[in-house]
Amino acid sequence: DAKTTQPPSMDCAEGRAANLPCNHSTISGNEYVYWYRQIHSQGPQYIIHGLKNNETNEMASLIITEDRKSSTLILPHATLRDTAVYYCIVRVAYGGATNKLIFGTGTLLAVQP
């Protein structure tokens, strides 16, 4: 299983961009990178995912390095409500419908006023 490494915590000033790094040096060619976040006492919320190209949606941007060994999640204008634990996950794939997500320890992003 491809493993991810994230810093345990980060701070970001409100209104500034939050850049959350993730290392996944053992990722396989057909494994996707997913980002979720979990606000305290809630279920995880899907943010974005990608394979090799950079991706952007209404929540965030995902930048994946050319060698795919690392990625960065960018929240362009962080707000206090973005304070959460952010999980970078490489999807474990066994084919068929039973591919599953294994969560690591994530990064606690604290957005400061």
Next chain:
Amino acid sequence: GAVVSQHPSRVICKSGTSVKIECRSLDFQATTMFWYRQFPKQSLMLMATSNEGSKATYEQGVEKDKFLINHASLTLSTLTVTSAHPEDSSFYICSAREGTGWNNSPLHFGNGTRLTVT
């Protein structure tokens, strides 16, 4: 967007009793659902994969006779914690993915069930 609903959101039960948690996909069909458990200040731990119409697949170390999973329809999976003990107190979270087969659609998560066993 896809919505996954869990019920109840909180439950308190006495030691030795059983508790059933429901997970429903509200606006899509889910052949596969996943059950996670999360202890305080820890990450989510995958417990089992719930497959509609067949037996669940449990992760190593998870007792299948203690955590009974039933996935009787394409929109409902249930987790029953049998003979609950205080150490089973945890945050239980389900997730589901739209569609079937090999695809890259994301998992959608319920808002979790806080179980407290007294």
